[in-house]
Amino acid sequence: MIPYSRQSINKDDLSAVLAVLKSDIITQGNVVEEFEKEIAKYLGIKYVITFNSATSALYTAYKILDYKGFEFITTPLTFCATSNMMLNLGIKPIFCEIDNLGNIDTFKIEKLINKNTRAIVSVDYAGISVDVYKIIEICKRYNLSFISDSSHSFGGEYKGRKIGQFADMSIFSFHALKPITTIEGGAIVTNNKDFYKKALLIRSHGIIKNELWDSQLDFTGFNFRLSDVASALGISQLKRLEGFIEKRAKIANFYNLAFKDNPFFSTLEIPKHIKSSHHLYPILLNQKLWKHKKAIFKDLLDKGIGIQVHYKPLYQYNLYKNHAKLQSAECFYNAEISIPCHQKMSLKDARFVAKNLLKILKKYR
Numbered sequence: 001m002i003p004y005s006r007q008s009i010n011k012d013d014l015s016a017v018l019a020v021l022k023s024d025i026i027t028q029g030n031v032v033e034e035f036e037k038e039i040a041k042y043l044g045i046k047y048v049i050t051f052n053s054a055t056s057a058l059y060t061a062y063k064i065l066d067y068k069g070f071e072f073i074t075t076p077l078t079f080c081a082t083s084n085m086m087l088n089l090g091i092k093p094i095f096c097e098i099d100n101l102g103n104i105d106t107f108k109i110e111k112l113i114n115k116n117t118r119a120i121v122s123v124d125y126a127g128i129s130v131d132v133y134k135i136i137e138i139c140k141r142y143n144l145s146f147i148s149d150s151s152h153s154f155g156g157e158y159k160g161r162k163i164g165q166f167a168d169m170s171i172f173s174f175h176a177l178k179p180i181t182t183i184e185g186g187a188i189v190t191n192n193k194d195f196y197k198k199a200l201l202i203r204s205h206g207i208i209k210n211e212l213w214d215s216q217l218d219f220t221g222f223n224f225r226l227s228d229v230a231s232a233l234g235i236s237q238l239k240r241l242e243g244f245i246e247k248r249a250k251i252a253n254f255y256n257l258a259f260k261d262n263p264f265f266s267t268l269e270i271p272k273h274i275k276s277s278h279h280l281y282p283i284l285l286n287q288k289l290w291k292h293k294k295a296i297f298k299d300l301l302d303k304g305i306g307i308q309v310h311y312k313p314l315y316q317y318n319l320y321k322n323h324a325k326l327q328s329a330e331c332f333y334n335a336e337i338s339i340p341c342h343q344k345m346s347l348k349d350a351r352f353v354a355k356n357l358l359k360i361l362k363k364y365r
Helices: 011-021 031-043 054-065 081-088 132-142 193-203 228-238 241-258 287-302 327-335 347-363
Strands: 047-051 071-074 092-095 117-123 145-149 169-173 186-190 207-211 214-217 265-267 281-285 336-339
Touching (some): 011 228, 047 054, 054 193, 081 092, 186 193, 241 347, 281 287, 327 336
Parallel strands (some): 071 092, 071 117, 117 145
Antiparallel strands (some): 207 214
8 A cells, every 4th residue: 555645764763762762861851952943943933842743732822822702714624623722722713715725715814804803824735835925914904813734834935935934823743644753743833932931831731940849830731742752753854854855746746747637637736936845745636526536535545545635624524513615615625635645655656656546537537
């Protein structure tokens, strides 16, 4: 089976993890801080706070803003954590339409803004940056916070600047299938010192250390900490990030040529000013093939091609059933299949995927 995404672990990664496992401290040591400094250096950002997951990071970012009872405008085309963490904090997600890249449609945002709106939460779908300058412009005009769920796009760029430099807070994921991995893990990056200090407290029970054994609590926090062991893996992986993204881009570019002008589906045309992490390679089936999507999915799996669908619009879940359907999001979901694209693949693997994908789709033409 060629999975749609997969981690790459080498001897250096294993050595880095083993070194920490053999040390006296395997959690709450200085390796976490070292990892955070390396991320900050790579992104060109002031503050980085790592977490045990991107979900924990999202929760913390929303809690810092403290907007219980208000609304955040976001996309329905994302993993459920993006909006679930809002619900957990008494924030109402308002779903906006998507554009042809799968990102929030920045031309539809303003119609959803009202007196209860406090933030825009975007998602860099498949590793492709949203139009950050347009969102920043809207946020300034209406005095809104900008949170970027950039879980897919670590290492990506927008107009030559690293993703993570634009929003008030950006969230990254280091899950096993993301551009780099700490097995599970995530981070908040920000240039806001106050946000940074609050995030540190929320991450670790809300404990404020005074001196020696003495500490103080002003509010409750959580154990959202990343371990030294995971951070050691992250430091090692970070050294190879550019190589990972280059390999993903190579596979994606091969697909772009192999699929050009095919009669079965379209691919995402990424603007030249955006450097994608290529976390996913989505194809969008022509409408006549939508009714065969389940059969196509099963045929591809039977052929040893690991695929997935990203994503079922969140308003289709019972938890969000009171939200109205959005036409563009519906069409995107009906059409989308993510095919294998990751750093563990060879061009031989990509040729196998492309050849068999086209062959299978021909059956349903």
